[in-house]
Amino acid sequence: MTTRAELDTIVSTASLVAPIVASTTDIERALWLEAVADALDARVDDLVALANEESSLGVPRLTGEVARTTGQLRLFARVVREGSYLDATIDHADPGSTPPSPDLRRVMRPLGPVAVFAASNFPFAFSVAGGDTASALAVGCPVIVKAHPGHPRLSRLTASIVTEALRNADAPDGVFALVEGVETGIDLVNSPAIEAVGFTGSLHGGRALFDVASSRPKPIPFYGELGSLNPVLVTPAAVSADLAAGLAGSFTLGVGQFCTKPGVVFVPQGAGFEALLADAVGTPQPAPMLTPGLAATFAEGLERLQQRAETIVGAQQEPGSGTPVVLATTVADVLADPEALLVECFGPTTLLVRYESVDEALAAIAVIGGTLTATLHAAEGDDVADLADALARVSGRVLFGGWPTGVAVTWAQQHGGPWPSTTSPTHTSVGAAAVRRWVRPVAYQSAPSAVLPPALRDENPLGIPQRVDGVLTLP
Amino acid sequence: MTTRAELDTIVSTASLVAPIVASTTDIERALWLEAVADALDARVDDLVALANEESSLGVPRLTGEVARTTGQLRLFARVVREGSYLDATIDHADPGSTPPSPDLRRVMRPLGPVAVFAASNFPFAFSVAGGDTASALAVGCPVIVKAHPGHPRLSRLTASIVTEALRNADAPDGVFALVEGVETGIDLVNSPAIEAVGFTGSLHGGRALFDVASSRPKPIPFYGELGSLNPVLVTPAAVSADLAAGLAGSFTLGVGQFCTKPGVVFVPQGAGFEALLADAVGTPQPAPMLTPGLAATFAEGLERLQQRAETIVGAQQEPGSGTPVVLATTVADVLADPEALLVECFGPTTLLVRYESVDEALAAIAVIGGTLTATLHAAEGDDVADLADALARVSGRVLFGGWPTGVAVTWAQQHGGPWPSTTSPTHTSVGAAAVRRWVRPVAYQSAPSAVLPPALRDENPLGIPQRVDGVLTLP
Structure with a gap:
């Protein structure tokens, strides 16, 4: 010291x-x-x-x-x-x-x-x-x-x-x-x-x-x-096994220890994304986290979320490690208690939030307040203009496809966003x-x-x- | 309301x-x-x-x-x-x-x-x-x-x-x-x-x-x-009756109610600037201030300064008005108690600070911390590079000649500076x-x-x- x-x-x-x-x-x-x-x-x-x-x-x-x-x-x-x-x-x-x-x-x-x-x-x-x-x-x-x-x-x-x-x-x-x-x-x-x-x-x-x-x-x-929640919004037409595989890779990258980890994913109700993601994650394997303290904080955060959300892919956490967990809830539940569900849980987990209409999902995104990134997965023909504008209102970087965990170091990069993602x-x-x-x-x-x-x-x-x-x- | x-x-x-x-x-x-x-x-x-x-x-x-x-x-x-x-x-x-x-x-x-x-x-x-x-x-x-x-x-x-x-x-x-x-x-x-x-x-x-x-x-x-002190530094070669007249005009402009009013003027010891300024100010006349509260605050601030500094041009203050007052002290006294003497007194007053060497004056300017403006009055042949750099270190605008009370609204204007002149x-x-x-x-x-x-x-x-x-x- x-x-x-x-x-x-x-x-x-x-x-x-x-x-x-x-x-x-x-x-x-x-x-x-x-x-x-x-x-x-x-x-x-x-x-x-x-x-x-x-x-x-x-x-x-x-x-x-x-x-x-x-x-x-x-x-x-x-x-x-x-x-x-x-x-x-x-x-x-x-x-x-x-x-x-x-x-x-x-x-x-x-x-x-x-x-x-x-x-x-x-x-x-x-x-x-x-x-x-x-x-x-x-x-x-x-x-x-x-x-x-x-x-x-x-x-x-x-x-x-x-x-x-x-x-x-x-x-x-x-x-x-x-x-x-x-x-x-x-x-x-x-x-x-x-x-x-x-x-x-x-x-x-x-x-x-x-x-x-x-x-x-x-x-x-x-x-x-x-911290940052990095919401992702998936339109009904964009749901696919490839997309689920991409999300699995992103939220587990570096044992989920990225400030740009996709922490909340808005998925269409009844489109089967949960099952596709569960398949993509497979059998969760533990991996050592950066510090024992971070692993303990992750396990505690997960436990709090699991009391309020459904566990789609579960795993017992081991000391010092993080094991991927997928949770799910609905927009209605999120809006009923945003402070309990819209919290960063630093580690390999993501929360699927089922929406019945895009407006409903956007209402929940607006409650996040500020985030480093917001990602939109849409398909050819989806009207994305209003969605893009709504995502730009709460974030510092809006992605059209891809995953937020990569942060290119270039002239145009923006790594920042409204509170609580940054102080400035x-x-x-x-x-x-x-x-x-x-x-x-x-x-x-x-x-x-x-x-x-x-x-x-x-x-x-x-x-x-x-x-x-x-x-x-x-x- | x-x-x-x-x-x-x-x-x-x-x-x-x-x-x-x-x-x-x-x-x-x-x-x-x-x-x-x-x-x-x-x-x-x-x-x-x-x-x-x-x-x-x-x-x-x-x-x-x-x-x-x-x-x-x-x-x-x-x-x-x-x-x-x-x-x-x-x-x-x-x-x-x-x-x-x-x-x-x-x-x-x-x-x-x-x-x-x-x-x-x-x-x-x-x-x-x-x-x-x-x-x-x-x-x-x-x-x-x-x-x-x-x-x-x-x-x-x-x-x-x-x-x-x-x-x-x-x-x-x-x-x-x-x-x-x-x-x-x-x-x-x-x-x-x-x-x-x-x-x-x-x-x-x-x-x-x-x-x-x-x-x-x-x-x-x-x-x-x-608030801002807006220090002015006058080199020995720059002392003149015209300069004194300019200062008198600047510190009394708008009854001294400018955030860029020159509040502290570093003048060479023994160069006679005090007398020139007293002549330029003449017989001080009261003028109504913006609010009775501001006039009262001005009178109180003056009184505190007058307990520690010499009064060169004095005047009894009247309720609701401000009447020009010129004070004087030395760098040594300023450095002995900067918080008492280097304070903005919003109204028609300025504090002359006699310096024996330019380095001594700069030591006092450094103690100001942050100011919107800093003005240098030098003469042809004075070496001003180090002075300019020292003034730029504590201010948002450095003037070479002229008076800080004018703030042109242009592309290159800077109206800001280190704390306490701004929060940002x-x-x-x-x-x-x-x-x-x-x-x-x-x-x-x-x-x-x-x-x-x-x-x-x-x-x-x-x-x-x-x-x-x-x-x-x-x-």
């Missing part, structure tokens, strides 16, 4: 180094990220072996996750080189307007030191060198990661690789650090020098830290990705736009050209998009 | 109408805003007369403020027509990537019904039809304004003009409403259907409402513009980017073209900027 004195030193170092990091160029920081990516790739075997020991997620999945993580670091390098994130905006003086308008130029600057809380279920992509760390470093914020206790040795190994790669790439010491311990995490959020927090984890833990961040003497932005519906934690969480705008009025950040100079030395007198211009 | 039952009806109407408003086009809403602007301009004489009765801000200033307000409505109409705010991003499917990447398209959508708290000091530009209302309507959010009690009759007249103009422009009923009363305001923030809050006012009141918004069962974004340093409440506060991203995965919002279609029917496969493209 990190001691209070160690934490204080780490935070004050981050604070001292913040102006230096802020003054580096986007190109310099892009090179840091690429150096970190290369260093992690070079150690992929060691990293995966250790991750598998601590998480039991399996070598193929973990190897893929390292590639995703280093791809993510490289994407953020491209994002800051491209420069749109700076939102460079130039309004030349207009002496003829009433009142006369001065020369004004606006650009994004880093917020300062940020805290990142690692998740257990993605020991690479949402952990020490994951998306929060990469996006914050990309824009020039020092990062202090609070390690997840589910993979402490992997966290330390990753941190040592990151630290060494940053140093070799000439990043200043103190731009990145790792801390450990629950109390340390709370103290970190309460540290006056911390300017923002990124968090991926449970609704309970996220809400508690959000409350800490919001009730500081100086409140700070808290970007929490919490206006942002994303995956994809290019994730950098936006860590910057704030500063305008320069009547500034001499020599003082202006390069992004704001008329000659556009960075070759980035600029909005000039209201018109977006490309380099 | 609005009754609880009336509020409930207003909020539930806004909630019901929100999906309809969200489905309107940017062009339709641009026409709404322009209709509101035209209607206000057509009633400028009535509006200004009533505003002057209630605020005593004077006909010329209020006439200018109506023009600013209608200009602001028209700017937001241009902003949504231009369409960059939608952040339209298209990633075509990439079956060759590992893992294969689906078609993903991301766009901004309105958050839903928002609450806007009007300010007293700008009865047009930051009130019923002000920037928060205009920017939220622009992107398709129903708006419920909590009127400021400082100008109740003007609020009702403005609201009736806005309501009629919106109706005549075919906006749906319920897209805009006015409510009154302190308790009503708190109930409004606590209403489950409200998705975000805009606020302009005091640190005390803003913090209280921020805490309400953050501690709801479902927390919501709270964009509060609170990543946003602005003035300028084109103010619309960003009221939208959240939604990604569409593998969506049929017919279902996609027009902004995301390959043929780009809206003719807006789109990022396609990572490349920003103009129409």
Whole structure:
């Protein structure tokens, strides 16, 4: 565990180094990220072996996750080189307007030191060198990661690789650090020098830290990705054995330990989807979960759901493991007690909700409030416009076919959504736009050209998009 | 005062109408805003007369403020027509990537019904039809304004003009409403259907409402513009009688009732600036403040400051009025007790802080924490790079010459800053980017073209900027 004195030193170092990091160029920081990516790739075997020991997620999945993580670091390098994130905006003086308008130029600057809380279920992509760390470093914020206790040795190994790669790439010491311990995490959020927090984890833990961040003497932005139900709606014409097989694969992927696991599936009453899914799941097999605590929480959550819903595919849970379970209920029952049935149960289970009309299903989806994803399985000829709109109203990503468990890391990805799926519906934690969480705008009025950040100079030395007198211009 | 039952009806109407408003086009809403602007301009004489009765801000200033307000409505109409705010991003499917990447398209959508708290000091530009209302309507959010009690009759007249103009422009009923009363305001923030809050006012009141918004069962974004010190730094070579005259004009403008009033001015020790400013201020004359309460708060704040700082230009305060006062102290005294001296005193006063070295002054500025503006008055030949950087670190707008009290409404304006100047340093409440506060991203995965919002279609029917496969493209 990190001691209070160690934490204080780490935070004050981050604070001292913040102006230096802020003054580096986007190109310099892009090179840091690429150096970190290369260093992690070079150690992929060691990293995966250790991750598998601590998480039991399996070598193929973990190897893929390292590639995703280093791809993510490289994407953020491209994002800051491209420069749109700076939102460079130039309004030349207009002496003829009433009142006369001065020369004004606006650009994004880093917020300062940020805290990142690692998740257990993605020991690479949402952990020490994951998306929060990469996006914050990309824009020039020092990062202090609070390690997840589910993979402490992997966290330390990753941190040592990151630290060494940053140093070799000439990043200043103190731009990145790792801390450990629950109390340390709370103290970190309460540290006056911390300017923002990124968090991926449970609704309970996220809400508690959000409350800490919001009730500081100086409140700070808290970007929490919490739980998500990820509803799926299947139209009558879309019911098929293939679809059932797809769902079985998605809700059991990674032992159901995905924040995008389809937790609730609206299926047409009497279309036989339950039997198709039961066939697709077959005989449920236990698989080790990330931590004994998560397995126990899963078993408890299941038990509560089983008291209110029918069990279609059942299994006795074993300590430390999760075994697939399929439950079923009706929209009427969901609407009678949404808080009991529409709750995330993190692990390999999904709740089928039989609907008699699509409107009825949508009424239940509206009660979910907010979710990272919402998926529609329809067939050729189904009228999906209203459904799509209703799903977009409650979610951050609407899928037409496919399964939400895959989250591509691209420019257009959105991994966020209304409460309770996140604390901050206006942002994303995956994809290019994730950098936006860590910057704030500063305008320069009547500034001499020599003082202006390069992004704001008329000659556009960075070759980035600029909005000039209201018109977006490309380099 | 609005009754609880009336509020409930207003909020539930806004909630019901929100999906309809969200489905309107940017062009339709641009026409709404322009209709509101035209209607206000057509009633400028009535509006200004009533505003002057209630605020005593004077006909010329209020006439200018109506023009600013209608200009602001028209700017937001241009902003949504231009369409960059939608952040339209298209990633075509990439079956060759590992893992294969689906078609993903991301766009901004309105958050839903928002609450806007009007300010007293700008009865047009930051009130019923002000920037928060205009920017939220622009992107398709129903708006419920909590009127400021400082100008109740003007609020009702403005609201009736806005309501009629919106109706005549075919906006749906319920897209805009006015409510009154302190308790009503708190109930409004606590209403489950409200998705975000805009606020302009005091640190005390803003913090209280921020805490309400953050501690709801479902927390919501709270964009509060609170108090600001707006430090000015004058280099030795910049000291002049003209500069003193400029400062006198700025800190007394509108009886000092600007959130951008220069509250603290760092002046070189022994350069004679105090005498120049005393000359410029002349014999202080009382002028009516916005409300008797504000005048009383000003007098109390002054008294506290006068116990610790020297009075250079003094005046007995009269009930209901504010009379200019100039105070002076040293950096050493400020650093000894920053919380006593670095406090906003809303009204016609400014505190000169004598510095012996620029580094000393910057140490005091760093203690301010966050401010909307920071102004540098330097002379040809002064090295200002480090100063500019230090000022940018604590503020949202850095001015090189001039005075912060003018806030141009343009694309590049930034009216925001680190705590305590706002609750949300990543946003602005003035300028084109103010619309960003009221939208959240939604990604569409593998969506049929017919279902996609027009902004995301390959043929780009809206003719807006789109990022396609990572490349920003103009129409």
